[in-house]
Structures are given as structure tokens and as C-alpha cells.
Amino acid sequence: MSFPWANEYKPGNGLTQWLDEKLPLPRFVYNAVGAGYPVPRNLNYMWNFGVLAGFCLVLQIVTGVVLAMHYAANAGVAFDSVEHIMRDVNWGWMLRYAHANGASAFFVVVYLHIFRGFFYSSYKAPREMIWLLGVVIFLLMMATAFMGYVLPWGQMSFWGAKVITGLFGAIPLIGVPIQEWLLGGFAPDNAALNRFFSLHFLLPFVIAGVIILHIWALHIPGSSNPTGVEVKTKSDTVPFHPYYTAKDGFGLGVFLLIYCAVLFFGPNALGHPDNYIPANPLSTPAHIVPEWYFWPFYAILRAFTSDFFFIPAKLMGVLAMFSAILVWFFLPWLDTSPVRSGHYRPLFRKFFYLLVIDILVLGYCGGAPAAEPFVMISQLASMYYFLHFLVILPLVSSIEKPEPLPFSITEAVLGKDESAVLNANPAAA
Template structure:
């Protein structure tokens, strides 16, 4: 979106003029996150999660690079190298725990970011590309996290790789060759460790590149807001700096405080005890579970127990698991409502909270053993998940009667008082 009232970078000092004329990096920063980028004046703290996800990605990349200097991707010594990092490398325990828990915090803020987008309709036009790139980031995160979970080469790492890659063999004709190609053999071993380690190291930088595209796509239409009403003029916006840099700074402080509490007082709370046992191909754990952020999709995967139309239940589970994410790609075209925010969609809001509850139920079923009543509950929960997007949402978007929208963002903020444009920050 072009903001004709936005201030543009105009360097004053001869040195900054010289730099800007040859490498316009100061201008780029000023227009992207500075006073030259107007944003809606009514953004709440749910708009902090983009910055928090960026901070979590930075933590993962920095700690991951240092850990890679000490890790050995070999089946005979991978587990011992991780223990050596914990015990012999200076502050190695801190790096390892920060990396492991940083992945969990990364997924926490991304899940909150996704559900915020679902609630406020941030996937609707003209922000479809922002949403699609966000789903790509989510998929890349899941691939990176899965391969990272294998690297410690504990019992849960080995058997998680064995079980998850084994589901590819359910795909007719090409499934088994794909599984062998992924593992570099017929079972997880040195080749799998090398493949997973190299891809786990590479993908965070790919994620960083897609994040740049995500932010770029966001700056074209501008940020959504809690009302879902488009920006009408300068009275509806404030400069990103200092108004939202201060707000993001406070959110970042809360995030780092929670992260530090987990890191220093409960670093293993989100992990699995079996992963402190070296990988043993001859000893299967009693209950194989992935990391917590995969639980809802793992429950969908296991919800299929009966063959349909001569297609194995295992294949139905794989298709359903990938379809649960693929639905997010077509979401902008499933919801036909012209109103974005659930604050003005009372019927949609009820079903949104039912979806949140449903995903939590799926997550709980995903960590429980594959036995009754959890399998039956996960079947009902998986059925509702798909029904929400494919049946309920299209119908609700066409039949519900939205509440009256405010005429402008400033009207919703000031409740009828006269709005004035916020002052623009001092230029560099």
C-alpha cells in the first residue's frame, strides 16, 4: 500500500547522504520499521508475535551455529557428542537447552500468530500472499524441527525417525523409494544423520529468506488491525517507531523472561526422558511420541484405523495429516465473508473458539497411547477439524449477519472524538 502521508527518509549529514546514495540501507530500514512506515493506531499485543517469532528464529540460528561446531553426525558418537556439549563445552548446557527450548517457544509464538490471523481475518484480501508465505514458513519449521529432533540420537530420536519416515512407505509405488532416499538406507543410521544434520543446518536460513518475503509482502497492503477496517488516512495511523517498537520491546521482554524461566528452572519439561537413553534399534520404547508441537497432526495421522475403498488406513492417515496443513493454503478462498475481524462476526467467533478447543483435544490425544478412548476421540476431533474449514466456515461466511463496522479505525479508537494524525518521528 502506498501511504502518501508517510514521511520518507531524507538524510541530512553528508556521510549519511553518501552512504544512502550508494547503499540505501538506512532508507530501507527507515521505511520498513521506522517512522516512514505508518501502521494502524489500534494494534494490540497480539501483533507482537511476528517480532517474537523473529527473535526466536535468531536464537535458533545463533545457538545452532555454535552447537554445530561441536556436534558429530555419526551413529556411533552422535549421542556422546551431545553429552559432551552438555558437560565439557563451556556453557554448552546453556546453548543446548536454549536451542531445544527455543524451538518450543518458536512454535508457541507461531501458533499464537496463526490463531491471531484466523481470528482477525488476516488471511483475507489483499493479504493472501502474506498468509501463504506464513504457511510456507510453518511447513519449513516443521521439517526443520523434525530433523533436529533426530540429531541427539536418543531412543525417541531414533524411533521417531523410524516411525515418521515409515509412513511414507504407505504411498503406493513411490513411497518406499522416497523413504529409502530420505534415510539413505533401509533404517535410520549414519546416512540419515548426515542428511538430517545438513538439512537442519540449512533450512533455518531458508526460513529467514522466506521471512524477508513475508515482511515484504506485508508492507505492500500494510498491517491488518483488530477492526479489520482499511486505513482511511493519516488520522488512522501512527509511525511504527517509536510507538510500536516500544510495544514490541515490552512484548520481547515478557517473552525473554518466560524463556529464561523455562531455560533455568525447567529445561527438560517439554522434552522426553527416553531421549536421554542412547538409540537402540533392538529396543522399542513403550510409547513413541513426537515433540509437543506435532501432537495435533500426530493424532490426525493415527485417527484412521480402518481401510476405505481398498486404500490402507495408514495411507489415509498420511493424506489427512498433510491435508490438515494444506487446508491453510486455500483458507483465503474458503471464507467468503467481506468482514475480516471476528469481533464483528458473532457466529464465526463461536466456531473459532470451538476450533481452538478441537486443536487442544487433538494435541492431548496425540500424546496419549494409541488405544481407546483416545483413538475414538481423535477421530471425532479430526472430523470436526476438516468440517470446520470445508463445511462450517464456507456456510457461516455466507449466512451470518455481521455487526456494524466502524467507519474508520480512528472512530473505533476514539469513540467519536476528533482524530488527529500522530506526529512523525524526527528524520535522521
């Protein structure tokens, strides 16, 4: 984002001046996350989750690299190598728990980041590319998390790999060859474990690269804000540093308190006990379930129980599961309302809350056994999920009468006191 009132970077001494001429890294940081980056003055704590997601990625990469030094990607010893990390490696238990719970923390903040985008319509022009790159990041996260879940080589790891890779077998003609190519054979074994370990190690760096593009795309139009009104004058903004670095620092402190509480007092609360049993291809668990952050999509997958004409139920479930995320790519064009913020869209706001409840219901059903009444509830919730994005959202956009928007961000912050607005924004006079 380029504004004429943005603070210009000025090297303070000869060394920084020389560095700015040869490798302008300080200037880049100053303009990206420093006083040279003007940000809307009314951002609330829902805008903290992007920074928290970046912190979680760094945490996952650091702990993952150290864990990889002690892990053996071999079906015969993978489970024992994880136990070796837990029992024999100095602070290995903490690294392993930090990594496992860090994945859950990563998904928590990313889901909150996504729902913030839904409510404030962060996908609308001119920020479509930011949103599209964000959906790509989420897909990469899901692939990375799935492969990481396989690595402990417990019962849930093995059978989760078998079930998820088996989904590709539902694709006509090419499905079975793709499944065998992914596994390196006909069932999860050494080849699959090596491939998943390699990709699990590589993909976080790919995610980091896409995040750089995500931030780059963000800096072109600038940050959105809770009103959805674009920046008009200097009084609408404040420098990112020190205002939002302090705010993000406070948010990070609260996040770390919650994260450390889970890490030290309930490290296995979000895991499955069957994954502490070594993988056994001859013993199928009574209830195969993925990690909690996959549950809404797993419920959509299992919602299809009958063939539809010539289309098998399994293929319908696979297509619906992937479509549940792919539909997000089209949100900038499905939501045609000229107003961004849900605060000024009363009808949209009601349906947004229904969507949140619907996804929570899907999540609960995804973690429940594949039996009634959970299957029927999953079917109804899946139907509403797609109905919301493909029918309700475009319809609401066209018939809704939004509430009046504030004239500017300054007015939204200071209220409708005309003298206060004019004092803070002389250009409005």
C-alpha cells in the same frame, strides 16, 4: 505500503547522504521498521508475535551454529557428542537447552500468530500472499524441527525418524523408494543422520529468506488491524517507530522472562526422558511420541485405524495429516465473508472458539497412548477439524449477519463521539 503522509527519510549528514546514494540501507530500514512505515494505530499485543517469531529464529540460528561446531553427525558418537556439549563445552548446557527450548518457544509464538490470523481473517484480500508465505514458513519449521529432534540420537530420536520416514512408505509405487532415498538406506543410520544434520543446518536460512518475502508482501498492502477496516487517512496510523518498537520491546521483555524461567528452572519439562537413552534399534519404546508441537497432527495421523475400501488406513492417515495443514492454503477462498475481524462476526466467533478447543483436544490425544478412548476422541476431533474448514467456515460466511463496523480505525479508537472523530480526522468533515 505507500502513503502520501509517510515520513520521508532525510540523511542527516554528508556520510549518511553518501551512503544513501551508494547503498540505501538506512533508507530501507527507515521505511521498513522505522518512522517511515505508517501502521494502524489500534494494533493490540496479538500483533507482537510476528516480531517474537523473528527473534526466536535468530536465537535458533545463533545457538544452532555454535552447537554445530561441537556436534558429530555419526550414529556411533552423536549421542556422546551431545553429552560432551552438555558436560565439557563452556556454557554448552545453556546453549543446548536454549536451542531445545527455543524450538518450543518458536512454535508457541507461531501458533499464536496463526490463531490470530484465523480470528482476524488475516488471510483475506489483499493479504493472501502474506498468508500463503506464512503457511510455507510453518511447513519449513516443521521439517526443520523434525530433523533437529533426530540429531541427539536418543531412543525417541531414532524411533521418531523411523516412524515419520515410514509414513512415506505408505504412498503407492513411489513411497518405498522415497523412504529409502530419505534415509540413505533401509533404516535410520549414519546416512540419515548426516542428511538430517545438513538439512537442519540449512533450512533455518531458507526460512529466513521466506520471512523476508513474507515481510515484503506485508509492506505492499500494509498491516491488518483488529477492526479489519482499512486505513483511510493519516489519523488512522502512527509511525512504526517509536510507537510499535516500544510496544514490541515490552512484549519481547515479557517473552524473555517466561523463556528464561523455563530455560533455567525447567529445561527438560517439554522433552521426553527416553531421549536420554542412547538409540537402540533392537528396543522399541513403549510409547513413541513426537515433540509436543506435532501432537495435533500426530493425533490426526493415528485417527485412521481401518482400511477404506482399497485405501490402506496408514495412507489415509498420512493424507489427512498433510491435508490438515494444506487446507490452510485455501482459507482466503473458503472464507467469503466481507468482514474480516472476528469481533464483528458473532457466529464465526463461536465456531472459532470451538476450533481452538478441538485443536487442544487433538494435541492432548496426540501425546496420549494409541489406545481407547484417545483413538475415538482423535477420530471425532479430526472429523470436526476438517468439517470446520471445509463446511462450517464457508457456510457461516454465507449466512452470518455481521455486526456494524466502525467507519474508520480512528472511530474505533476514539469511540463514536462525533466531535472527537472529526478533530482527529478533519477529512471526515
